[in-house]
Amino acid sequence: MQVSILIIGIVAALPSGGLSWSLFTPSMPSSTSATFNDRPRRVHQKPVHIQMKVKVALVGLPNVGKSTLFNAIAQKSIAEAKNFPFCTIEPNVTPVPIPDANLLPLANVAKSKKALPANLFLVDVAGLVKGASRGEGLGNKFLATVRECSIIVHVVRCYADNDVIHVDGKVDPVADAEVVNLELLLADLSHVQRRLEKSTCTGEEREVLQKVEIALENGLPAKSIGLSSEEMRLIKSMGLLTLKPVIYAFNVDEEGAMKLAESYMKQLHYCDLATSFFLVVSSKFESELCMKPEGERRDYLESIGLRSEPVLELDEQLSFIRLPLLVKDVLDLALVYTGPGVPPGRSQTTKSHILASPSSVFDLAGKLHGDIQKALCMLKLSMLQA
Ligand SMILES: Nc1ncnc2c1ncn2[C@@H]1O[C@H](COP(=O)(O)OP(=O)(O)OP(=O)(O)O)[C@@H](O)[C@H]1O
Numbered sequence: 001m002q003v004s005i006l007i008i009g010i011v012a013a014l015p016s017g018g019l020s021w022s023l024f025t026p027s028m029p030s031s032t033s034a035t036f037n038d039r040p041r042r043v044h045q046k047p048v049h050i051q052m053k054v055k056v057a058l059v060g061l062p063n064v065g066k067s068t069l070f071n072a073i074a075q076k077s078i079a080e081a082k083n084f085p086f087c088t089i090e091p092n093v094t095p096v097p098i099p100d101a102n103l104l105p106l107a108n109v110a111k112s113k114k115a116l117p118a119n120l121f122l123v124d125v126a127g128l129v130k131g132a133s134r135g136e137g138l139g140n141k142f143l144a145t146v147r148e149c150s151i152i153v154h155v156v157r158c159y160a161d162n163d164v165i166h167v168d169g170k171v172d173p174v175a176d177a178e179v180v181n182l183e184l185l186l187a188d189l190s191h192v193q194r195r196l197e198k199s200t201c202t203g204e205e206r207e208v209l210q211k212v213e214i215a216l217e218n219g220l221p222a223k224s225i226g227l228s229s230e231e232m233r234l235i236k237s238m239g240l241l242t243l244k245p246v247i248y249a250f251n252v253d254e255e256g257a258m259k260l261a262e263s264y265m266k267q268l269h270y271c272d273l274a275t276s277f278f279l280v281v282s283s284k285f286e287s288e289l290c291m292k293p294e295g296e297r298r299d300y301l302e303s304i305g306l307r308s309e310p311v312l313e314l315d316e317q318l319s320f321i322r323l324p325l326l327v328k329d330v331l332d333l334a335l336v337y338t339g340p341g342v343p344p345g346r347s348q349t350t351k352s353h354i355l356a357s358p359s360s361v362f363d364l365a366g367k368l369h370g371d372i373q374k375a376l377c378m379l380k381l382s383m384l385q386a
């Protein structure tokens with residue numbers, strides 16, 4: 001066993017209040033080990049892929065503020081956000097760091113020159129209209145992009161500005177959200193039915209899809225029928241839209257009304273309040289704010305009455321911090337860390353990486369260094385037998 005391997009499991013209490021398992025693994029000399037991206041491959045050893053690419057889709061009617069929110073979270077003006085429907089045609093994609101209070105202290109312990117946070121990938125797609133599931137608007141192309149994402153952020157227009165065009169002529173957050181939810185449901189129904197028509201769809205997969213089809217025909221999202229993890233695995237490649245977790249982002253005027261958002265959530269059909277999530281954002285305000293230099297931004301926030309709270313810094317109240325943390329919590333993601341190389345100077349970076357939550361640090365460590373886990377299990381067994 002390599003004596004230079006060091007695995008420290010820590011339980012990290014995060015600012016969002018959740019607990020996450022984390023691992024810090026200073027890597028070994030390049031001949032035997034490296035980072036997750038660059039793992040050593042002994043002959044006959046299978047590469048270990050434990051990193052996850054997590055894509056977050058921004059979905060909603062046209063002109064509701066998806067691209068504006070995208071820019072606010074990216075902290076840059078990347079996506080074109082203009083006052084006309086279907087301003088976005090080709091999807092915009094940007095990495096978004098997951099705020100992580102543990103990363104810098106770990107990088108300091110490891111004496112790293114750089115600390116790189118793990119990223120989510122935010123995907124801003126074309127607006128969805130009535131009939132999208134039948135190919136209206138940008139229909140299938142749009143939906144195919146969302147199928148590849150792990151979670152949906154459903155942007156709902158709540159701001160009243162009469163100068164901004166609304167595709168249905170009036171602002172009605174609940175009705176708008178229902179249009180989008182119905183289109184997602186209908187798209188899943190035809191996707192499932194197309195698959196069921198195929199002769200290759202047999203056995204357990206067919207049974208699960210038939211269950212899903214019945215739910216969808218009754219207007220219920222696939223996630224409402226409580227599929228087991230084995231059933232989920234069987235139909236995972238379908239990328240069903242109504243199986244994905246949803247965060248509603250209620251896009252409000254600058255005054256932003258939390259109470260209003262809560263009432264919208266309650267009025268939504270099939271929206272299980274225990275498993276649905278929401279954020280109240282003001283995309284326009286935040287996208288303008290993020291273009292200001294940090295000092296100016298603080299002054300401005302304070303000038304409009306926002307203050308750091310005992311638990312929240314000023315920036316932590318903005319969606320570029322809140323949304324990635326909420327996604328992390330909703331998807332139950334864990335962060336793992338790779339540290340600098342040995343000898344010092346080989347790698348200068350401490351990085352965090354996303355991992356679907358492991359059942360324990362021990363399992364997680366086993367994914368990285370299976371040989372050590374095996375040896376520890378054998379040691380434990382022989383101690384029990386002694
Ligand atoms: N909270 C808000 N208050 C007022 N205006 C807003 C707000 N959020 C966005 N807007 C405005 O709404 C218009 C449309 O925004 P944006 O282009 O981001 O929408 P979109 O959902 O991406 O549209 P599309 O689907 O057509 O790409 C822009 O003029 C933007 O400034």
Ligand SMILES: [Mg+2]
Nearest residue numbers: 066067087088
């Ligand atoms: Mg757009």
